[in-house]
Amino acid sequence: MTVIYDRVALIGLGLIASSMFWAMKRGGLAGEVTGYARSAATRDTARRIGLCDRVCDTAAEAVAGADLVVLCVPVGAMGAVAAEIAPHLKPGATVSDVGSVKAAVIQAVGPHLPDNVHFIPAHPLAGTEHSGPESGFATLFDNRWCLLVPVEGTDADALDRLSRLWAGMGANVDTMEADHHDLVLAVTSHAPHLIAYTMVGVADDLRRVTDSEVIKYSAAGFRDFTRIAASDPTMWRDVFLTNKEATLEILGRFTEELFALQRAIRTGDGDHLHAYFTRTRAIRRGIIEAGQDTDAPDFGRVKAVR
């Protein structure tokens, strides 16, 4: 147990901030952790469940004297939060974030920060469809990636320190350039979420036609889409508004592939379908071999017993 930062401030107290708090406590990585959320209801919940050593009523109070400040709010709110805390930051402090999009956050936050702090954007590739202060847990980041996105001229010691914090919270740490991050995440996370939202929306329209049978006989494929499509609407609205170009690029390619598969179905081209599904099956094997998912049937789901 090595303390990496004496004082850490978490701004926004939802799934990611609360998981960071429990993971830092588990590893003994921070001296004192302060927290702030905009609503009194969230601050009250945090106090009730012991989330943060000290919950503050203003962001200014939370960041005062902090060695590390982590912005854990939706991407669209990052700029306003940065402007609010900027005058209260300790010289030499590191400011980071956990936003799912990086270029837009750098643009929104960077200009507000004074020259005497280190700004190191970050993105833990870990989450669930739940949100809020009570949804966090200490093991969320275990064996998941955390991508650090250092801007030009980033201090090597500050970067190393933040890397050690994420490693201490269980993550595998890597660095990536912002635009590349946004393209990779458009493929691996953002476009798949949009497709899931769309499929569940289509099923919802059809529900009226099929008289609720879509829900009653919900099978694995659709059920898995509904889990993804239950993700926080504010967070995902902001992801698509701020990672517009990369997401549209990937959706364009997706549409082309979809048309090709549609044609194969219409023309009865079984070879095309079989070759395609063989290629995609190999990708699933690669994810399991990389330790990023379980090989257990049905994603290791425990069957609900009634």
Ligand code: NAP
């Ligand atoms: P969350 O559970 O919904 O919590 C969001 C927090 O931000 C809440 O404390 C909320 O305050 C606050 N907030 C919301 N809108 C705000 C605004 N306009 N101004 C100031 N504060 C605001 O969210 P989360 O899942 O922890 O996500 C936080 C960040 O992590 C997002 O940028 C997201 O992109 C990123 N991220 C999420 C995941 C995931 O799977 N969930 C994974 C990786 C990264 P109140 O409670 O007071 O309303």
